[in-house]
Each structure stands twice: as structure tokens, then as C-alpha cells.
Amino acid sequence: MTTKPKVLLVGMGGVGTIVAYGIQYTGKADVTAVVRSDYDTLTTQGFDLESVDYGNVKGFRPTNVYKSVDDAVSKHGPFDYVVFSMKNTPDIQPIEPLIEKCYHEGIGIVLMQNGYGIHKSVLKKFPTAYVISGVSMISSTLYGRVIKHVGQDAVKVGVCDNGKLDYAKQEQKCKDFIDLYSNDKNDIVYDEDVNYSRWRKLVYNATVNSTAALTNVDIGRLELFGGIDSIVRPAMKEILAIAKSDGVDLPESIIDFMIRSDDGEWYPPSMLIDIRKGNYTEYQVIVGNALDVAKQNNVPAPTLTVLYNLLHVIQWRTMEAKGRFVLPEKRPLPEDNFHIEFK
Amino acid sequence: MTTKPKVLLVGMGGVGTIVAYGIQYTGKADVTAVVRSDYDTLTTQGFDLESVDYGNVKGFRPTNVYKSVDDAVSKHGPFDYVVFSMKNTPDIQPIEPLIEKCYHEGIGIVLMQNGYGIHKSVLKKFPTAYVISGVSMISSTLYGRVIKHVGQDAVKVGVCDNGKLDYAKQEQKCKDFIDLYSNDKNDIVYDEDVNYSRWRKLVYNATVNSTAALTNVDIGRLELFGGIDSIVRPAMKEILAIAKSDGVDLPESIIDFMIRSDDGEWYPPSMLIDIRKGNYTEYQVIVGNALDVAKQNNVPAPTLTVLYNLLHVIQWRTMEAKGRFVLPEKRPLPEDNFHIEFK
Structure with a gap:
């Protein structure tokens, strides 16, 4: 029987798979993964990794794989950490109900997800939880059962202070997680x-994500076709202004640094991949949450506002395509007082 | 041998076909149509019309059909009028070279096309031409060889004064065209x-066109999914402000009138159809030309600017898809001084 710490990992996409592999690579923890649509593939064949960090790996699978958090908890719980590396779409699939299924005092909740301010709803529901924020700068995408991992797994991990527990304890919980995960690659x-x-x-x-998604071109084409200068730069300036209003002073030079960060690759950003696959996008936590701060602090953000509103319509188009609701054959008009009913 | 006036019509899409039919319906003119991709279909089977004005018509074809303006002119020229009902994409296919092939003093050039200020480039090239502007409010779309014509063929026809010829003569040329075209339907x-x-x-x-195209939903869904209120209304306000700076005072009430103008139908606007078919859009004359006026008169138009810039990237994506240029396998970077070369 192992005495290793136990990590529950929810979401085995481009990010989650590399996190799982990275933790198993250290050998310091067991990883139990929860996946839905890829369950059969992962349990029979595993995923192949073409990884800038770990090289070519055939048929990788985590120690344990389950279809639901319930199953994982009943077979292998309680867990020391739960890592959310699934897509962050609170409008579609909020994570709080999933946390509820594995929560106990002392579990570390690691949000290895996109977006700004995503810990707020977690701490609201679990006020004394250890919440850990993981900001991943990885470039990694799952195509079928192949992980194409082209940008190093670089993650900044920090504490989302709950204001209730001793900060040093929260910090230790966070650093213990880093110890399980950090390796020479x-x-x-x-x-x-x-x-x-x-x-x-x-x-x-x-900015890059949203614009690439809305125009259906990778970042290389976005630059050649004029979108970086006409849309991305103004949108980035708006983010800098909003961040500043939130007390975060990012240097102007970050703009060119970010624009050049995928150089050498045509690279399709994650939101573009989502759109191409017909999947939901993380527009709410990535653009929407930033705009909430802009509104609160009266910072103008005309470019981001249009991008957000377009992505919102597209999210609803995706909901319809995925059968979340069915519209009547005859178009309802305002006077019909029609409301979309979710299945 | 007929002595009827001769009309050359370039472009048999949703608009052009109904114009051609309307003119032949009056019996006052012969219509020679120029079509490219639909030439075989039109000459062998013709188009079927499901028309709100003319009912169901099987196998309609204009009096003469040719593949090029050159062919039409050599077989049936000179023409009394040339009607442009093809899509208006000056960035892809400017019309001036086509006018050149059929131009003679006295021909009426009818621009039955979308956009603002589209006569300017024509008058620049042909300063003493009779240029006639046709603003069509039709709803009609070509699917395969079937024209679905759901909104009446309503056209406002006026003079684009060349400032060289007597205005009364230009007006007469315009009214003569109306006489050939106007009928009881x-x-x-x-x-x-x-x-x-x-x-x-x-x-x-x-506004509606651009937003529907960018989100890939018809106007009914655009309304239900929030895009009419979040994007279309602000964009419409910007158009009103730009028009005002150009001396055109449109009432605020036009906003709701336009939003409600497709009621009863889910209706996919023309630019959405273009996108769905993988075709070029008329973003340049519809949004770009309006933004030129905004810039000239210092009218802020943040919403339209983002819509325009997104549509611009998409136009280039379409050019690439249609094989207008080929990009290298390795992504060029700014220091490579790469320029797209058109075939």
C-alpha cells in the first residue's frame, strides 16, 4: 500500500495531461484522473505525448482513471489535492459542484485554469479551503489521442488567501504541491x-485568443493579415489599463513580448482550437471577468467589449449545436415573451 | 430584329436574378446577363424562383447569357445600361475594369450594389458617365439554382451627379431605367x-450583417442570444452619428425599424451567407467606407472598428482558402520582411 500523497486531477486535455505526467515523473504522488469523453481511449490506449519537455512518450496513462469524481473518491479518496485542469466555463460547467464531491478540511484545491478572479466563487462556497492558483504558460494541445506539447510546462503557483486560516499554513500547502509537481524538465x-x-x-x-477564435486563423496568420496591429494591440492596452485599476502595474513592453511569444510557430491558440472543435470557450473567465473589473473601476474597454459580446453569441450557438436547447421552427418575437428552456 | 433597349446585367445572384426577371417581366427591354460560376446551370436548366413578388417560376433564364462582358458586348453590344448586381468587393474584384469593356458615351451605369460612396471610384475613372445608384431593400438569396426571394423587390433609384453633364439629362437617363424595370409587383x-x-x-x-457573419447565426438567433442589444444597437448608433456628420439626419426610430425588419423569419443576412459559403464579404464598402467618413469627420466608432478589423482578417483568410496566395510552411516573422505575393 502506497503512502504517497494522492492527487485527483480533473481534466486530461493539453494542460492536464502534462501536469499528470509531470507529477508521475517526480514519482512523489499518485495521480487519479477524471475524464469523460476520452475515458475509453485513455484506459485502453493511453495518450501519446510529443512533448518539448519529456520527448515522445507512447501510451501514457495516469495511475488511476475514472469517469467521475464520485467514482474516484469512492475508490481512492480522500485526496490530498484536487487539481482542476479542465476548461474553465462557469456558464456551462461550474467547478463548485465537483469540489463538493471531494471536499474535506485540508484538501488543496489547485486551479490550474485560465481566467482572472476564478478563485472567488470557490472561496465563496468553501470559505476555509486551501485554494491554490496555478498560472500555466504552457503551449500544449490534445488532438485525438496525441498531445502536441510545444511550449515548456511553466507554471506559477501561488496562494489564494482565504483570510481565515493561518497564511503560513496555506503557503505550506501550496509549496508542498509544488514539491510534488516540480521536476528537472x-x-x-x-x-x-x-x-x-x-x-x-x-x-x-x-486578446490573441479571442481574436484568433473570432477570425478562425492562427497567430501567424493573424499577424500577416493585420489583426495583431488592428485588434490585438488595442485590446492588450485595455487589459493593461484594467490591470492597473486593479493595482497590477504591467510594463508596456509586455505587449510585444506576448505578441512574439509564439514566434516560429503558426500556433493556433486554445480558444481557436475550441471553436474549431465546436467546443465551448472560456470567454467568460478570460474576457468577461476582466470586463467586470473594467466596469467596476470605470476603465473604458471598447475593443474587449465587442470581442466579449461576439464570443457570448457564439457560446450560445455552441449550446444550441450541442443540444442544450431547441428553438422553435417559427422565430419567436419580443411580443411572444419566449424564453430559452434548457434541457 | 428588336428595337428594345438593351440591358447588360453583371451578376445573377439573389438580387441580380430578380432584377433581370423584373425587367423581362415588363417586356420593355432585353436582358443580357453575365455570369461566371453558374453559367452552365443557367444556360441548361435556368434558375427556379420562389418569389414573394412573382410566385414560383421554373427554369428562368435571361434573354442572353454570357460568361464575360467581352463576349456579351461583341455579340449584343452596345448596351443602353449596364447593371452591376454582383457582389461589391473592390478589394477583390473592382468593377471599373468591367465598365471599361462596355463603356461608351451615353451608357447608364447602374450600381445595384451594397455599400456607401461606391460611385466615387466609378466617376473618378469615367468623369462624364451617367452613374445611377440603386439601393435595394430586397431579401433574396440564391441557394444552388433556387432563388429564395422573401422580401419584396423594393429599390430606390437615383442619380450620382457627375457634375459635368446637364443634371436633367442624367435624371432622364435614370428615370428611363426605372421605366424599364418598374412593374406591378x-x-x-x-x-x-x-x-x-x-x-x-x-x-x-x-451592423446586423457584420455581427451575424462574425458569430455565424441568423438574425433571429442573434436577437435571442443577446447580440442585437449588445453589438447591433451600439453599432447602429455609430452609423447614425457618422451619417449625421455626412449631412444625413436619420431618425433614432430607424434603429428599431431595422431590427424588426426581418421579423417572422430567422433570416440569415447576406454577409452571413457569404461566410457560410466561404465567399468574400462586402465588408469594405459596407463597413470600411463608413469608417472612412467617421475618420474624416472625427466621429468615434469603436464597435464598427472592431467588426471591420475582424472582417478584414477573415477576408484574407478567404483569399488564402481560395488560393490567391500560398503561405510558407515555416511562419515568417517581422525580421524576415516577408510579403504576401498574389498569384
Whole structure:
């Protein structure tokens, strides 16, 4: 019987798979993964990794794989950590109900997800929880059962202070997680100001991601076709202004740094991949949450506002395509007082 | 041998086909159509019309059909009028070279096309030409070889004064065209202020069209999914402000009138159809030309600017998809000084 710490990992996509592999690579923890659509593939064949960090790996699978958090908890719980590396779509699939299924005092909840301010709803529901924020700068995508991992697994990990428990204890919980995960290939560092890192990442995600998704071109084409200068740069300036209003002072130079961060690759950003696959996008936590801060602090953000509103319509189109609701054959008009009913 | 006036019509899509049918319906003119991709279909089977004006018509074809303006002119020229009902994409296919092939002193050039200020480039090239502006409010789309014509053929026709010829002569040329085209089913009227009508139409086209195209939903879904309120209304307000700076005072009430103009139908606007078919869009004349006026008159138009810039990237994506250029396998970077070369 193992005495290793137990990590529950929810979501085996481009990010989650590399996190799982990175933890198993250290040998310091057992990883139990929860996956839904890829369950059969993962349990029979595993995933193949073409990884800039770990090289070519055939048929990787985590120690344990289950279809649901319930199953994982009843077979292998309680867990020391639950890592959320699934997509962050609170409008579609909020994570709090999943946390509820594995929660106990002392579990570390690691949010290895995109977006700004994503810990707020977790701490609201679990006020004394250890919440850990992981800001990943990885470039990694799952195509079928192949992980194409082209940008190093670099993660900044920090504490989302719950204000209830001793901060040193929360910090220790966070650093213990880093110890399980950090190895000679990846770059996992403790981050005293994870809020800064989240805004920093948003400079890329809220702008390049959104624009690539809306125009259906990778970042290379986006640059050649004029979109970087006409849309991404103004949108990045808006993020910098919003961050500043939130007390985070990012240097102007971050704009060119981010624009050049995928150089050498045509690279399709994650939100573009989502759109191409017909999946939901993380527009709410990536753009919407930033706009909430803009509104609160009266910072103008005209470019991001249009991008957000377009992505919102597309999210609803995706809901319809996925059968979340069915519209009547005859178009309802305002006077019909029609409301969309979810299945 | 006929002595009827001869009309050359370039472009047999949803608009052009109904114009051709409307003119032949009056029996007052012969129509020679120029089509490219649908040439075989049109000459062998013709188009079927499901028309709100003319009912169900099987196998309609214009009197003469040719693949090029050159062919049409050599077989049936000179023409009394040339009607452009093809898509208006000056960035892809400018019309001036086509006018050149059929031009003679006295020909009436009818621009039955979308956009604002589209006569300017024509008059620049042909300063003493009779240029006639046709602002169509039709709803009609070509699917395969079937025209689905759901909104009446209503056109405002007016003079684009060349400032060289006697205005009364230009007016007569315009009214003579209306006489050939107007019948008991359609609603073709002389318009003293065609600039007003063009701005008025832009209230719809620059906003509903663009937003539907970018989100890939029809106007019914656009409304249900929130896009009418979040994007279309602000964009419409910007058009009203730009028009005002151009001396055209449109009433606020036009906003709700336009939003409700497709009621009863889910209706996919023309630019959405273009996108769905993988075709070029008329973003340049519909949104770009309006933004040129905004810039000139210092009118802020943040929403339209983002819509335009996104559509611009998509136009280039379409050019690539249509093989207008080929990008290298390795992504070029700014220091490579790479320029796209058109075939």
C-alpha cells in the first residue's frame, strides 16, 4: 500500500495531461484522473505525448482513471489535492459542484485554469479551503489521442488567501504541491503575487485568443493579415489599463513580448482550437471577468467589449449545436415573451 | 430584329436574378446577363424562383447569357445600361475594369450594389458617365439554382451627379431605367436623395450583417442570444452619428425599424451567407467606407472598428482558402520582411 500523497486531477486535455505526467515523473504522488469523453481511449490506449519537455512518450496513462469524481473518491479518496485542469466555463460547467464531491478540511484545491478572479466563487462556497492558483504558460494541445506539447510546462503557483486560516499554513500547502509537481524538465515556481501573473497571462489570452477564435486563423496568420496591429494591440492596452485599476502595474513592453511569444510557430491558440472543435470557450473567465473589473473601476474597454459580446453569441450557438436547447421552427418575437428552456 | 433597349446585367445572384426577371417581366427591354460560376446551370436548366413578388417560376433564364462582358458586348453590344448586381468587393474584384469593356458615351451605369460612396471610384475613372445608384431593400438569396426571394423587390433609384453633364439629362437617363424595370409587383421608385437611402440601408448592413457573419447565426438567433442589444444597437448608433456628420439626419426610430425588419423569419443576412459559403464579404464598402467618413469627420466608432478589423482578417483568410496566395510552411516573422505575393 502506497503512502504517497494522492492527487485527483480533473481534466486530461493539453494542460492536464502534462501536469499528470509531470507529477508521475517526480514519482512523489499518485495521480487519479477524471475524464469523460476520452475515458475509453485513455484506459485502453493511453495518450501519446510529443512533448518539448519529456520527448515522445507512447501510451501514457495516469495511475488511476475514472469517469467521475464520485467514482474516484469512492475508490481512492480522500485526496490530498484536487487539481482542476479542465476548461474553465462557469456558464456551462461550474467547478463548485465537483469540489463538493471531494471536499474535506485540508484538501488543496489547485486551479490550474485560465481566467482572472476564478478563485472567488470557490472561496465563496468553501470559505476555509486551501485554494491554490496555478498560472500555466504552457503551449500544449490534445488532438485525438496525441498531445502536441510545444511550449515548456511553466507554471506559477501561488496562494489564494482565504483570510481565515493561518497564511503560513496555506503557503505550506501550496509549496508542498509544488514539491510534488516540480521536476528537472518543467519550470514550476512559487509565486508570491499570483494576481500579477494572472493579469499578465490575460494580456495574451483575452486578446490573441479571442481574436484568433473570432477570425478562425492562427497567430501567424493573424499577424500577416493585420489583426495583431488592428485588434490585438488595442485590446492588450485595455487589459493593461484594467490591470492597473486593479493595482497590477504591467510594463508596456509586455505587449510585444506576448505578441512574439509564439514566434516560429503558426500556433493556433486554445480558444481557436475550441471553436474549431465546436467546443465551448472560456470567454467568460478570460474576457468577461476582466470586463467586470473594467466596469467596476470605470476603465473604458471598447475593443474587449465587442470581442466579449461576439464570443457570448457564439457560446450560445455552441449550446444550441450541442443540444442544450431547441428553438422553435417559427422565430419567436419580443411580443411572444419566449424564453430559452434548457434541457 | 428588336428595337428594345438593351440591358447588360453583371451578376445573377439573389438580387441580380430578380432584377433581370423584373425587367423581362415588363417586356420593355432585353436582358443580357453575365455570369461566371453558374453559367452552365443557367444556360441548361435556368434558375427556379420562389418569389414573394412573382410566385414560383421554373427554369428562368435571361434573354442572353454570357460568361464575360467581352463576349456579351461583341455579340449584343452596345448596351443602353449596364447593371452591376454582383457582389461589391473592390478589394477583390473592382468593377471599373468591367465598365471599361462596355463603356461608351451615353451608357447608364447602374450600381445595384451594397455599400456607401461606391460611385466615387466609378466617376473618378469615367468623369462624364451617367452613374445611377440603386439601393435595394430586397431579401433574396440564391441557394444552388433556387432563388429564395422573401422580401419584396423594393429599390430606390437615383442619380450620382457627375457634375459635368446637364443634371436633367442624367435624371432622364435614370428615370428611363426605372421605366424599364418598374412593374406591378415590385416597388421601384425615383429617389432624389439617394445618399440618404444608402446611409439608411447601412444602418442594417453595417451592423446586423457584420455581427451575424462574425458569430455565424441568423438574425433571429442573434436577437435571442443577446447580440442585437449588445453589438447591433451600439453599432447602429455609430452609423447614425457618422451619417449625421455626412449631412444625413436619420431618425433614432430607424434603429428599431431595422431590427424588426426581418421579423417572422430567422433570416440569415447576406454577409452571413457569404461566410457560410466561404465567399468574400462586402465588408469594405459596407463597413470600411463608413469608417472612412467617421475618420474624416472625427466621429468615434469603436464597435464598427472592431467588426471591420475582424472582417478584414477573415477576408484574407478567404483569399488564402481560395488560393490567391500560398503561405510558407515555416511562419515568417517581422525580421524576415516577408510579403504576401498574389498569384
